[in-house]
């Protein structure tokens with residue numbers, strides 16, 4: 001019989017590889033896994049509990065906020081605010097930094113950034129949604145954590161990951177030593193290691209983009225799309241299949257397992273694209289990088305971008321390395337830079 005490895009066991013095994021580890025970081029990862037279980041439970045119960053529908057609030061991005069978003073946001077905040085492990089947090093659903101109560105922040109060594117429920121417009125249609133998180137070391141020396149703690153480039157991440165709430169709940173994360181995936185066994189209430197050492201397959205099968213926006217894309221992105229479809233007359237290629245869930249986490253996850261590229265480029269209405277740098281693009285870029293993939297805004301590596309503000313947006317091309325590099329080449333060749 002295969003060895004059964006729970007996420008707790010896995011985190012502990014990793015901690016043992018670091019003799020200097022104090023266990024604080026491990027406990028932070030447990031807290032996130034527990035928050036994911038609570039959100040997964042609520043996602044399943046959403047219909048029954050009449051949580052579906054708009055909460056009647058507008059979030060900081062000017063979008064209608066679903067009740068499940070608010071629940072996921074509050075769960076992550078409650079789980080981490082008083083743990084003593086975190087100096088400061090920030091969330092896509094909160095306008096400023098989320099300060100930690102004075103009594104709990106000062107010894108907190110880590111910074112937690114998250115998109116609590118990504119793809120939430122899909123909730124009503126029973127389509128997969130997700131949580132994305134990134135963890136940094138604080139850079140401020142003492143006292144409450146600061147905005148600067150939250151505005152670090154993705155290359156400084158110490159861990160990042162995501163949770164997909166779907167036919168099963170999966171948590172995928174990396175601390176920079178390989179990417180591992182865990183599936184929640186609902187009968188045990190445990191995340192079990194089901195996808196150790198995830199790597200992008202060398203052959204990519206899918207591309208994922210909202211082609212309804214195609215007419216608004218730059219010439220380079222439009223031409224790149226034709227190449228993905230095997231229709232660039234100058235660069236023969238095999239056509240790839242299109243798959244677009246509209247939940248970044250779900251599209252990213254499928255492309256990680258089956259090989260592919262997700263992109264949400266800039267367009268004439270949204271010159272910086274749609275996705276948020278610190279809550280969505282940078283954490284997934286860190287996962288992609290450690291699975292042998294790549295993430296770019298079309299010109300720069302996502303992990304090298306220094307954020308200016310919490311809710312900053314960025315174009316995103318993410319997935320198999322060759323496909324992302326190819327996007328950069330098309331943009332360089334066909335767009336007036």
Ligand code: AHM
Pocket residue numbers: 063092115117118119120121210246247248249274275
């Ligand atoms: P959200 O964080 O408000 O849910 O927005 C992000 C989502 C991504 O999950 C998804 O890939 C994208 O927005 C879909 O956007 P669109 O409907 O424009 O294709």
Ligand code: MG
Pocket residue numbers: 092115117118119280
């Ligand atoms: Mg999101």
